[in-house]
Each structure stands twice: as structure tokens, then as C-alpha cells.
Amino acid sequence: MKAWFAQHGNALRNAWRRLIAAPLNTLLSLLVIGIGLTLPAAGYILLDNLRIIGQGLSGSQQISVFLTLDAGRKDVAELESRLKDSKPGDWRFVSRDEALRRLQNIEGMADIVAGLSRNPLPDAFVIEPKDSSPEALERWRQTFAGWPKVAHVQLDSAWVRRFDAFLRLAKLAVTLLAGIFAAGLVAVTFNTIRLQVLANADEIEVARLIGATDGFIHRPFYYFGALQGGLGGLLAALLVKLGMGLLAGPASELSALYGGLFQLQGPNALHVLGLTLLGGLLGWLGAQISVTLSLRQIG
Amino acid sequence: MIVASGLTKRYPSGYEALREVSFQIPDGRMVFITGHSGAGKTTLVKLLCAIERPTAGSLVVKGQNIASLGKSAIPYLRRNFGMVFQDQKLLFDRSVLDNVLLPLHIVGLTGKEAQRRAQAALDKVGLLSREKAEPIALSGGEQQKLAIARAVVNRPTILLADEPTGNLDMQSASDILQIFHAFNQVGVTVVIATHDTHWIETYKPQVLNLNRGRLTA
Numbered sequence: 001m002k003a004w005f006a007q008h009g010n011a012l013r014n015a016w017r018r019l020i021a022a023p024l025n026t027l028l029s030l031l032v033i034g035i036g037l038t039l040p041a042a043g044y045i046l047l048d049n050l051r052i053i054g055q056g057l058s059g060s061q062q063i064s065v066f067l068t069l070d071a072g073r074k075d076v077a078e079l080e081s082r083l084k085d086s087k088p089g090d091w092r093f094v095s096r097d098e099a100l101r102r103l104q105n106i107e108g109m110a111d112i113v114a115g116l117s118r119n120p121l122p123d124a125f126v127i128e129p130k131d132s133s134p135e136a137l138e139r140w141r142q143t144f145a146g147w148p149k150v151a152h153v154q155l156d157s158a159w160v161r162r163f164d165a166f167l168r169l170a171k172l173a174v175t176l177l178a179g180i181f182a183a184g185l186v187a188v189t190f191n192t193i194r195l196q197v198l199a200n201a202d203e204i205e206v207a208r209l210i211g212a213t214d215g216f217i218h219r220p221f222y223y224f225g226a227l228q229g230g231l232g233g234l235l236a237a238l239l240v241k242l243g244m245g246l247l248a249g250p251a252s253e254l255s256a257l258y259g260g261l262f263q264l265q266g267p268n269a270l271h272v273l274g275l276t277l278l279g280g281l282l283g284w285l286g287a288q289i290s291v292t293l294s295l296r297q298i299g
Numbered sequence: 300m301i302v303a304s305g306l307t308k309r310y311p312s313g314y315e316a317l318r319e320v321s322f323q324i325p326d327g328r329m330v331f332i333t334g335h336s337g338a339g340k341t342t343l344v345k346l347l348c349a350i351e352r353p354t355a356g357s358l359v360v361k362g363q364n365i366a367s368l369g370k371s372a373i374p375y376l377r378r379n380f381g382m383v384f385q386d387q388k389l390l391f392d393r394s395v396l397d398n399v400l401l402p403l404h405i406v407g408l409t410g411k412e413a414q415r416r417a418q419a420a421l422d423k424v425g426l427l428s429r430e431k432a433e434p435i436a437l438s439g440g441e442q443q444k445l446a447i448a449r450a451v452v453n454r455p456t457i458l459l460a461d462e463p464t465g466n467l468d469m470q471s472a473s474d475i476l477q478i479f480h481a482f483n484q485v486g487v488t489v490v491i492a493t494h495d496t497h498w499i500e501t502y503k504p505q506v507l508n509l510n511r512g513r514l515t516a
Contacts, residue, residue, distance in 0.1 A: 003407025010404050206388045209348070210449070211378035212405045213371075 007216060015223035018196065026228070029192055033185050033232025033279060038239040040178035041267070041275055045240060047170055049265055054163050061132040063088075063140055064154040065125040071149040076123055082147060088140050089130040096121045122151060134161040182282050185232065189225045189286025196221065197294035204298070221291045222284055229283020230276050237272040300326055301347065301457075301488070305356030308342050308512075316342035318512045319356065324490065326456070329483040329502060332492040334509035340492035343509070344461045347490065348380050349373045361456070378406065381450030381487075385462035387442050389434040395421065395445055396430040402453045420452040421445075424478055440471030447478055457488045464495060476502065 019026050067075065076093065083091050099121040104113045129140055137155055144153045197204070204217055244266035255262035267275070301324040308317040317339045324330050332340045345351040346358055349365050358365040361379050368376060390398050399417040403409070408416070421427045424444040426437075434442055443463055450458060458479060464472035476491075476498055483489040491504075499506060508515045 006407045006409045007404070010409055202388070203390055206390060207401065207405060208374075209350070209377065209382055209384075209388065210402050210405065211374045211380075211453075213374045216374075216405055 008219065011216075011219035012223050014220040015227055018220070018224055019227055025192075029188060029228055030232050030235055032188050033229060033283075034235030034239060036181040036184050036188075037233055037236035037275060037279060038243075040174055040181055041236050041271070042240045042243055043170075043174035043177065045244065045265070045267055045271065047167060047174060050170075051167055052265065053262060054160070054167070061129060061137055061155075061160070063127045063129065063137065063144065065127065065144045065147075065150055066152045066154065067123045067125075068149050068151040069120075069122055071123055075149040079125065079147060079149070083125065083127070086143070089128050091125055091127040094124045094126055096123050099124065134164045182278075185229060185279065185282045186286035186289070189229060189283045190290040192228065193221050193225055193287045193290035194294045196224065197291060197298065201298050204295070217295070218288075218291045222287045225283035225285075225287025225290075226280040227283070229286070230280030232283070233275040233277070233279020234272070236279065237267055237275040240267050240271075240275075300324065300359075300361075301490075302359045303356065304358075306343075306346065306353055306358050307355040308339075308346060308351060309354040316512050317346070317509075320509075320512075320514045321356075322507055322514060324488065324505065326488055327483070327486045329480065329489045329504040330491070330507060331496075331499060331502075331504045332490065332507045332509065333494065333496050333499075335494060337511070338509040339512040340494070340509055341461055342512075343507075344459060344490075344492045347459055348377055348382060378453060379456055381447075381453065381455035381458045383443070383446045383450050383458070383460035383463045385465045387446040389442060389445060389449075391434050393433075394430065395426060395432050395434060395437070398434060398445060399449050399452050402449060406453060417448075417452055420448040423451065423481075424448045438471075440467050440474060443467060443471070443475050444478065447475070451482060451487075455487070457490065458482055460489075460491045462493055463491060464493065472498075 065079075067079070080093065096119050100113060100119050103121070104110050127140070127144075129136060138161075141153050141155045144150055207217055244264055248264040248266070251264040252262065301322075303323075304321050306317055306320040307315070309315045320339075320343070332343055334340050342351060346353060346365060347360060349368060353366045356366070360376065363372070363376055365376075390401070396414070396417055399420050400413055403413040403416060418427055418430065421430055424447050426441060426444055426448060429437065429441065434445060437445060447458075447463075450460075460479065463479070464475055467475065472495070479489050479491060480502055489504075
């Protein structure tokens with residue numbers, strides 16, 4: 001076990017030495033990786049901010065279930081029973097008389113309502129679902145529409161669905177972008193490691209001849225890839241933080257003009273850690289592919 | 300103990316480097332593999348340390364048959380050997396001491412203990428005062444001594460050398476063989492492939508003489 005730790009420690013030190021031995025090359029590689037990861041990371045964080053804005057604007061979602069005009073007390077009781085059983089969330093019954101009274105209280109509507117020969121409004125239930133996601137709202141709409149004596153179900157969340165669809169599309173685009181840049185990171189690491197393997201071909205040959213295992217030979221390159229990728233990820237996190245810092249002031253000002261208190265949420269510690277780990281993982285992957293293929297090439 | 304039985308090596312081109320070679324090398328023996336260029340000496344050395352595999356026959360080293368040894372077991376087999384090559388295969392981008400430390404790092408030994416053992420190995424071959432030097436600054440004989448220090452630092456039971464004196468003057472060659480002999484005196488099996496037969500009288504080793512891939516003595 002002690003030997004295992006010693007070998008890994010040695011490989012890590014070896015990788016670090018290689019990294020700092022060519023500072024300009026390392027800096028350029030880190031910039032390529034950092035900028036490559038910055039774009040999708042910034043995209044994700046901006047979308048996350050948009051999602052928060054969307055949640056703030058939509059407030060609580062309501063579904064209005066209007067009954068047919070011939071629905072009686074028995075029908076209302078039946079629907080109340082169904083609502084109790086299916087537990088969609090908070091709900092209240094608005095009778096047709098109450099609805100008419102509310103209409104009368106609206107400025108300018110009293111005369112119009114007084115002129116009506118009979119109450120044209122139906123009984124209704126107003127439901128505030130616990131789950132206000134567009135999918136859940138749509139599911140409830142379909143359920144309520146299938147119940148007896150229901151004439152119409154009104155869901156005022158079309159824009160929420162559109163906004164959600166936009167977010168999903170944007171998220172997919174960012175994911176595709178992230179995939180492309182991740183492949184770029186793997187390619188950058190692949191090339192760096194390939195050059196290193198070729199430059200260290202003599203050392204590898206000697207090490208093999210005197211009893212080095214594949215693990216011993218591969219390990220410093222893996223650590224190099226992971227270190228380079230991890231530092232690139234950290235650089236990306238810092239660049240995103242810097243960008244968000246610059247945007248935060250103007251975004252708050254814009255929000256204030258619309259009477260909001262929105263604050264742009266920058267990358268938090270978890271985002272920084274995630275980006276660093278992701279960079280490290282992709283670097284390790286690039287190194288693994290490169291070492292396997294390059295060592296096969298040099299025999 | 301090294302036991303070869305009907306050992307044959309044929310290369311893909313059809314060239315037969317060794318043909319039905321059989322011998323035994325007991326532990327602690329000093330052995331010279333002799334013969335002219337192309338006799339099969341280097342092929343035999345390569346087979347002993349599993350750089351090449353036999354086409355036919357068996358070669359058992361430390362209880363393991365090279366012919367059927369798994370790929371993952373080869374590094375561990377090689378750790379039983381100290382290998383010295385004619386071209387030394389030194390790492391010229393690191394110091395003398397770092398060259399000797401490499402085999403220790405491979406087995407997971409680092410720190411002061413590794414340094415102490417590497418310095419002891421350099422001391423045995425008379426290079427301790429040059430530990431910080433770069434190999435390029437050493438003479439041919441000193442480079443070969445450095446290769447020996449690297450070969451013995453892990454305390455191998457078998458020292459295997461392919462033409463270790465091939466590029467050296469008489470005095471340096473004599474120094475190198477003295478070092479090999481000293482290790483043999485403390486129980487290390489020493490196998491040296493050489494075309495230079497006049498050292499046989501001096502050290503009276505077991506001789507495996509090859510001629511066109513066949514054992515003649």
C-alpha cells in the first residue's frame with residue numbers, strides 16, 4: 001500500500017514538473033481549454049438565471065375549471081369529491097352567484113350586469129396545483145377536462161410553456177456546444193500527451209526493460225492530462241465569474257427599471273468545483289486515449 | 300536456476316536465430332554466452348528477459364516459462380534481472396543519481412531510503428563522487444559503470460549483460476568485468492553475452508558458445 005501511494009505521489013510530482021517545465025506551452029494550452037469551457041459554462045449559468053427570472057414572473061399557476069350551465073349541487077359535490085381524492089393542490093369553489101357579484105364590483109360592469117335577464121356565468125373551481133411545472137399543469141388540464149359536467153378548463157400558462165420550451169431548446173444548444181468543446185479539450189490533451197510520449201520514448205523504453213508496469217509508465221501522463229484539464233476548468237470558472245461580475249450591475253439596473261429586484265447569480269463554489277472536476281476528467285480521458293494509441297505507435 | 304530445453308527462435312522473416320538450444324545455469328554461476336556476430340547471443344539475452352518469445356521449446360527462469368508467460372507478468376519477471384546493455388540506455392536528461400533511482404521508483408521506493416540505496420550502488424561501482432553529474436559528462440567506461448549501478452540497485456538475483464565491454468578500451472573493460480565478478484562472488488548469477496573470449500581464462504565461467512544459432516559448447 002505504501003509503495004502504491006509512493007508511486008502515485010511520484011507520478012503526480014513528475015506530471016507537475018512536466019507542466020511547469022514549459023510554462024508558455026502550458027499557459028497556451030490552459031487558455032485554449034479555459035476559453036473552450038467558458039462558453040458553455042457561461043451559457044449554462046445564464047440559462048439558470050433566466051429560469052429563476054421565469055419562476056419569479058410566473059408566480060403561482062391557476063387552473064380554472066368551468067362547469068356546464070346545467071350543473072347542479074349534486075354535480076358540484078361529485079367534482080369536490082374527485083378533487084379531494086386526486087389532491088391536485090389548493091382549490092376553492094366559485095359559485096356562479098359569487099362570480100356575478102365579482103363582475104358587478106368591477107368598475108363599469110355594474111350597469112351591464114344589471115341589464116342581464118339571467119346570470120350567464122357558470123360555477124367554477126379555481127385550483128392552484130402543488131406542482132406548477134408546465135407538464136404537470138397540462139396533465140391536470142387533461143384530467144379535469146375529462147370529468148363530467150366540465151365545460152371548459154382554462155390554463156393561463158401558455159407563455160410559461162413557451163418560455164420553458166425556449167429554455168429547453170437553449171439548454172440543448174448549450175449541451176451540444178459543451179459536447180463540441182469537451183471533444184476539443186480531449187483533442188488538445190491528446191495532442192499534448194502524444195508529443196510528450198514521443199519526446200519521452202527513450203525513458204519509456206528503459207523503464208519497460210527494467211520492470212516498469214504499464215501503470216507506472218501511463219500514470220504520469222494521466223496525471224498530466226488531469227492537472228492540465230483541471231486547471232483549465234478552474235480558469236474557465238474564473239473567467240465566467242469575471243464575466244458575471246461585469247454583467248451583474250447592468251442586469252440589476254435593468255431589473256429595477258421593471259420594478260424587480262433581480263440579482264445575477266454568478267458561479268458558486270459548487271460550479272467552480274464542478275468545472276474543475278469536469279476539466280480534470282476530460283483531461284484524464286484525453287490522456288488515456290493518447291497514451292494508449294501513442295505507446296502502440298512506438299511499440 | 301535457468302533451464303532452456305529445445306529453445307528455438309525463428310523470426311517472421313524465416314531467419315532462425317536459435318535452433319534447439321538446451322542448457323542449465325545453476326544459481327550463483329557466472330556464464331559467458333560467446334560466439335561471432337550473428338551467432339544468436341543477443342537473441343538469447345532477449346529471450347532471457349522476455350523481450351522476445353521462443354518459437355519452440357521452453358525457457359524457464361526463476362520457475363517461470365518465458366514461452367507461456369502472460370504479458371502482465373513480464374515486468375515482475377524483469378525485476379529479478381539487472382540488465383546492462385552495450386549502448387547503456389541511460390537517460391541523458393537527468394543526473395547520474397536520478398538514473399539509478401529509476402528502478403527503485405518503479406518498485407515504489409522513494410525518499411531517503413531510495414536515495415541511500417542509489418548512493419550505495421554508485422559507491423560499489425566507484426561513481427558516488429559523480430552522483431550530481433549528467434551522464435553525458437561521463438567517459439564510456441563510467442557510463443557502463445552507471446548502467447551497472449542502475450542494474451544492481453534493486454538487488455537482482457541475475458545480472459544480464461549484452462556486450463557490456465564492446466565499446467570500451469582494455470582497462471575499462473577489465474574494470475567492468477571485475478565489477479561483474481565481484482557481484483558474482485556474493486551469489487548473484489551473472490550472464491554476459493560477449494564476442495570477446497580472452498576473459499574466459501581470467502574468470503573461468505560456464506561458457507555457452509553459439510554458432511549460427513546452435514550451441515556448440
